[in-house]
Amino acid sequence: MTIEKQVSTSRAPEYQADRIFVDRWSPRGFSREEIPETVLHGFFEAARWAPSAFNSQPWRFLYALRGQPEFETFLAPLIAFNQDWARHAAALIYLLSKKEFTAPGKSEPQFSRTHSFDSGAAWANFANQATAAGWAAHGMSGFDVEKAKAVLGVPDGFAVEIAIAVGRKGDGAHLPPALLQREQPSSRSAVGAFVARGLFPERFRG
Template sequence: MMEKEIKKYRQADYEIDPVFLNRWSPRSFLEKEVPEKVLMRVFEAARWAPSANNLQPWRFILARTQEDREKFHSFILERNRQWCEKAPVLAVLISDKEDPAHAFDVGTAWGYLSLQAVKEGLITHAMGGFQKDLARETLNIPNNFDVQVVIAIGYQGEKEALPEDFQPREQPSNRRPLKETIFEGTFK
């Protein structure tokens, strides 16, 4: 979706870099490989996310081959599999529970990754609709790591390529006004 089209759905209350408005979570992916250097720049951005005491609790497990993607599909719920099977890259994001701020820090790494993806002409879609225990078992994830999300990464396809019931939702979502998010002095 072009920046001009996104403006139909998203307007900032205050001027910000367009990358923040252009980042959304499409579901339609082209079956087109992401070049290694492009993909690694996305993960390089995540690498530089801030973290408490510089513990960097995030780890990514990637699936880029058909065989690895099918392994990931085994723990992704059917509804998400209907659209994510075309994504050329899947990543499971995990966080080291020994870091007390692991969930906060890993969310920051995901944010950096998603913003760099926009700059690279890619789309991302993080999903919670998967079986965490099966992902842990399938990918041999140690117990001291929390399994956070599965992220689909690739190039955006046409909404018409999605199952019909997904198509109306294939547009950027808006956000609540800033005045409903910020409270002065106490929660109101």
């Protein structure tokens, strides 16, 4: 069974939702195909239109293409587990968020309580656009945050949120057997597990 067929049969929505959300998943088995920068910038274009508090747009993306000198620099902060497969990606990206913003009508910057949340919305747009274009984006929390800030030259006032590997889905031939077995879409909790009408339900504690 192909991965594409696997996605369609292993993810059955309970309610009507566009397949772009249901079919998106995070593979590790990338092909060696290079990604044109214009295509990658199409994913950033989708991120551009994400909602944010006061339209502050706190997200910032840094990227390096495989084969460029910066790629090894971007690879270095990742934990060894992620380095092993992410080195095959066509691009590595770090998503940052600006912690402060200047509200409309104000002259002084203030802390943005939603800087991470808003940047997460940009990441979701990015990932879904990558899927729509026939590519895959795999977000990672497994990296040394302080090392990433240092090697990327990130100043104070910015949070390093996630690392992202982007590439074309391949056959996973470079993956070890244990990872290759996991190279398939994961399931999701039922809607009732995270949605409730009314006050906080006891089941949410689980």
